[in-house]
Amino acid sequence: MGSVTAKPHVLIIGGGLGGLLLAQGLRKYNISCEVFERDDSPVSRTPGWAIAIHSLRDDILSIIPDDLPPLKQAVDHLMPLNLDAEIGIYSQGQRAVVRSTPEAPIIRANRFRFREWLSTNVTIRWGKRATRVEELKEELGGGVRVHFEDGTTAAGDIVVGADGVNSIVREHVLQRPNKETLSAIPAVVLVGEATMSGDAFLRQLSLGHSCYMTNDPVANRYFIFVGLRQVADTGDSGRYYWLLVSADPTFTGDGKNSDGTRHWTSTATKPELLARALEMTSTMDPKFTEVIRSTTAADMLDGPMVIRDVSADISDLPVSRVTLLGDAIHPMSPFRGEGAMHAFRDAIALAKALGKLTSNDWPTIKEIIGAYQKEIVQRGGDAARASRNALKVNSGGHGTMFAWGQPAAPAPEKVVTFESIRT
Incomplete structure (x- = not known):
């Protein structure tokens, strides 16, 4: 030019x-x-x-x-909390983490x-x-x-x-x-958000300062990822989002099943999507589903999130x-x-x-x-x-759990208190 x-x-x-x-x-x-x-x-x-x-x-x-x-x-x-980035990964009764360190910030x-x-x-x-x-x-x-x-x-x-x-x-x-x-990845991803305050906020931070994930304890059908979007300026609450991911070989991403019939997500309302999430995770340890149970239907994403590669x-x-x-x-x-x-x-x-x-x-x-x-x-x-x-690995299949470019390492859960994060 x-x-x-x-x-x-x-x-x-x-x-x-x-x-x-x-x-x-x-x-x-x-x-x-x-x-x-x-x-x-x-x-x-x-x-x-x-x-x-x-x-x-x-x-x-x-x-x-x-x-x-x-x-x-x-x-x-x-911000404004005194905490380092950390993801908690819970699988088969074990906890592992990837967290920020001086050597790998x-x-x-x-x-x-x-x-x-x-x-x-x-x-x-x-x-x-x-x-x-x-x-x-x-x-x-x-x-x-x-x-x-x-x-x-x-x-x-x-x-x-x-x-x-x-x-x-x-x-x-x-x-x-x-x-x-x-092409659409054959997985249904249900998405919601919730604000967690006070002790409920501390429980989320204890599971993973930034985010955590866990999988189906019964049949490797799904996994949940819960992430912190941001902390309130007052430091006593946070806005969270969650993804409930389940493999579904019939899901084509265009509202239909692979056989051409309508997929259930094509007509599901927000209340129905939330009800499905609650039903799927009903056998899970309640500490992992607290954020889902705190979500209102209005804070559900319309339909499933379609992921393509x-x-x-x-x-x-x-x-x-x-x-x-x-x-x-x-x-x-x-x-x-x-x-x-x-x-x-x-x-x-x-x-x-x-x-x-x-x-x-x-x-x-x-x-x-x-x-x-x-x-x-x-x-x-x-x-x-x-x-x-990783859809298979995260749902409980065999393989090493990775996050943020690193394999997760075993670590005990540490209870977070407001006193410890405001200093």
Whole structure:
């Protein structure tokens, strides 16, 4: 689009965590960029749940400009409590944990605060839903143009699709619709939220400072994940979310069973979804289901949460001025908690690679993007397959329980008191 001697201008489609981290990295390396986000504002949608920043903390900070506030103080979901991030894993009567240590520090971040931190001094165009990507001929100077639903366009030298599971940019890159590359994981995920206060809050923190999970004690039918979204400013209550995950080979994700009949979740009301969750977990130790029993029907997610990953072989990802990161290239289930970390790995790698560019020379850009894509396709594909398999492990099957990039280690439960967490 411009002079070959000028540094490229990068268009990032999607203002989630991966896209914003890439934008910060490009700022660090003095590569101009814009972020285009389909939401009308930062609060247009529920901001999502908490996320663990573990093995990549230093790598993330290495590409962050100096004008951002300190990370932990800005995003830690346990603030204002004096507690370290910790997940408790309960299986077959045993307790194991992964927790933050000085040797392996972990920050469990409130997603909204983290997104806000990553938005610092980044140009974000809100209300921009991409509909089409156009690549200009290299013999005419090259470049890319993105078309948006509101009739506007944006021109640049490189487009990065960070637009999530249902990526419009992926459809352009692969030249086939998402329905041909994505498949629903055969699992029903019921989701609810509840605020826990006083002694009930302390009981949740004792099970796991940040979150905990446990599985069906009878027949390995399901597992429960309970996570803390954020602590109230007063420090005496917290907002929790929970996921009840059960394998269901008939579930196709489109409201139907595999035989074409209607799946029960397609017509279930919120009260019925909550009743199903309570019935399924009725044989479990009540301490693990207290947050479910504290949930009202109004705080249930409508229908099941459909989780998709890539079913097609995308090892032949074409190399052009349009590339992908995060869920746009390797969506995966949350059963190992690795999706966001791989989006961060992508963003860090791409920021460092593009940061080396001193011109808009196409052969150099092609070489950089080709090497980047080769690495992310292999790594992301391996992680997606491991995450899908974790559905069996988490439900009580054989295998090592992993969280936040580490195997869980046996640890006794420690009772949390307000006196101990306010000092």
